[in-house]
Amino acid sequence: MSEFITATADSVLRRSQLYHLQQSEGAQFAKYQDAVVVKQFSSNDSQQVKSLGVADLSTLPRSGFKGKHTPQWLEQQGVTIPEQPNCATKQNDGALVARLSEQEHLILSDLAMAGSLAQILEQSWSIEPDYMCYSLPRRDSHAWLYLSGEHVRAMLAKVCGIDLSAVEFANGQIAQTSIARINGILIRDDLNDDTAGFHLLCDSSSVIFVWQSLLDAMAEFDGKPVGLAALLEN
Amino acid sequence: MKQMNCPLNGLRNISEFIYGGEYHPMPDPQQCDKREWVEHVFFHENAAGEVTEWWCHSATSYWFLARRNSITDEIIETFPASKLFNKRVDFSAAQGES
Numbered sequence: 001m002s003e004f005i006t007a008t009a010d011s012v013l014r015r016s017q018l019y020h021l022q023q024s025e026g027a028q029f030a031k032y033q034d035a036v037v038v039k040q041f042s043s044n045d046s047q048q049v050k051s052l053g054v055a056d057l058s059t060l061p062r063s064g065f066k067g068k069h070t071p072q073w074l075e076q077q078g079v080t081i082p083e084q085p086n087c088a089t090k091q092n093d094g095a096l097v098a099r100l101s102e103q104e105h106l107i108l109s110d111l112a113m114a115g116s117l118a119q120i121l122e123q124s125w126s127i128e129p130d131y132m133c134y135s136l137p138r139r140d141s142h143a144w145l146y147l148s149g150e151h152v153r154a155m156l157a158k159v160c161g162i163d164l165s166a167v168e169f170a171n172g173q174i175a176q177t178s179i180a181r182i183n184g185i186l187i188r189d190d191l192n193d194d195t196a197g198f199h200l201l202c203d204s205s206s207v208i209f210v211w212q213s214l215l216d217a218m219a220e221f222d223g224k225p226v227g228l229a230a231l232l233e234n
Numbered sequence: 235m236k237q238m239n240c241p242l243n244g245l246r247n248i249s250e251f252i253y254g255g256e257y258h259p260m261p262d263p264q265q266c267d268k269r270e271w272v273e274h275v276f277f278h279e280n281a282a283g284e285v286t287e288w289w290c291h292s293a294t295s296y297w298f299l300a301r302r303n304s305i306t307d308e309i310i311e312t313f314p315a316s317k318l319f320n321k322r323v324d325f326s327a328a329q330g331e332s
Contacts, residue, residue: 085242101242101296161235161247176243176294178250183293 004030004039004229012036016058017143017207025225033113035059038227045230050195052149052223054214055231057199058207061109062144063118064136065125070103073133077121081105086174088187093117096199098174098187106138106185108199111146111231142185143207146231147214148197151221156198158217160186166196180213182206191234240291241298241314254288256280257299257318263325284310 009019009029015036016022019029022038030039037059045053065074074081079097082089088098093115098106107118125135147156153164159180163169175186184202191197202210215225236248256278261270279285285304289312290297299318301310 101294176291177246178293 004032004037006039007031007036009036014059016056017204018056018058018211021208021211022056022225027225028227032059032228038225039229040227041225044224045226046233048224048226049148049191049230049234050150052151052155052218052221053147053226053230054211054218054223055146055148055226055228056211057111057144057146057228058204060111060113060144061116061118062107062138062142063122064104064106064138065121065133066104066136067132067134068103069131069133070105073125073131074105074121077124079107079117079121082172086176088172088174088189090172090189091115091117096187096189098185100174100176100185104136106201108144108187111228138201141204142201143204143210145200145202145207145211145214146197147200148191148195148231149223150196151218151223152196152198155214155217155221155223156186158220159213162186164188164198180210180217182210184210191231195234238289238300238309239312240294240296241312242294242296243291246291246293250291250293252290252292254290254297257286257288259318260323 007029009015009023012031014034026041027038028040029036038056071081080089080091081097082099085099085101088096090096094110095115095117096108100106107121109118122135156164160177162175162177169188171188171190173188179186179200182202184200187199189197189199237245238248238251239245261274263271282305283303284301286299286301288297289300298312298314300312303310
């Protein structure tokens with residue numbers, strides 16, 4: 001696991017679009033590999049994660065590949081890909097591979113950034129004639145939030161039309177839908193056996209609206225933003 | 235709210251979809267006359283009854299086809315475009331055009 005090194009929000013170039021808002025909410029920032037993340041919002045973060053919390057993972061590594069030969073290429077690289085679209089599979093190094101359609105895949109780094117599958121794949125990829133596998137970088141195009149806690153489904157029901165109940169929406173299932181009227185990708189990836197969790201990716205240009213809408217929807221359940229450190233404890 | 239079944243994503247609210255116009259098969263650009271090509275590009279049937287249309291699921295930018303009754307607004311079926319577009323079409327400039 002990487003270490004948090006205390007830093008200011010603007011100390012490196014790779015920072016979240018939300019850092020101004022997070023500063024005003026009392027975030028403590030830290031350098032974590034090549035990115036600045038929110039380490040902690042308050043000493044109550046660990047409890048908040050179990051009740052209802054939202055973490056901003058936008059500066060963590062992720063990548064994507066698209067094209068007819070993409071499933072074949074990913075398997076050649078040793079990636080375990082889900083059999084069906086709209087499903088996600090955990091890799092041995094903790095990364096999450098989400099199959100968004102027959103030919104499009106999204107790779108999310110593990111939260112501890114212990115592995116580096118997204119970066120390894122980006123480095124080993126090259127464009128080749130007659131081989132349809134195209135790189136689709138996601139680190140700048142999409143913001144990445146993580147929602148967790150016992151009230152997460154009740155909160156999401158206020159902003160999303162899909163039935164996300166535990167029975168209907170299994171762990172590893174994906175919904176690409178409208179969330180607070182913004183198109184987004186929701187991936188169920190529980191934090192552990194006791195705490196439900198969802199990754200939410202949306203266009204980075206809309207994330208300030210989405211962040212504020214989620215905090216507004218969360219207020220009813222005393223939901224608050226949380227830092228990355230609390231997620232890694234669980 | 236009215237709902238539509240996306241072939242990739244399943245049943246979704248109609249607000250997640252964008253209408254993409256009528257589907258009509260493309261005439262062979264090498265063989266057809268100008269009138270036929272102009273009709274294909276610019277004219278629409280606007281038929282009352284069962285029609286086939288392009289629809290897009292906006293959250294995934296996924297284009298597919300739907301059979302719909304334009305009188306009753308009933309969606310009869312939706313299916314992936316690959317059902318009709320199953321071989322590559324190569325284009326080259328039509329003879330006599332520049």
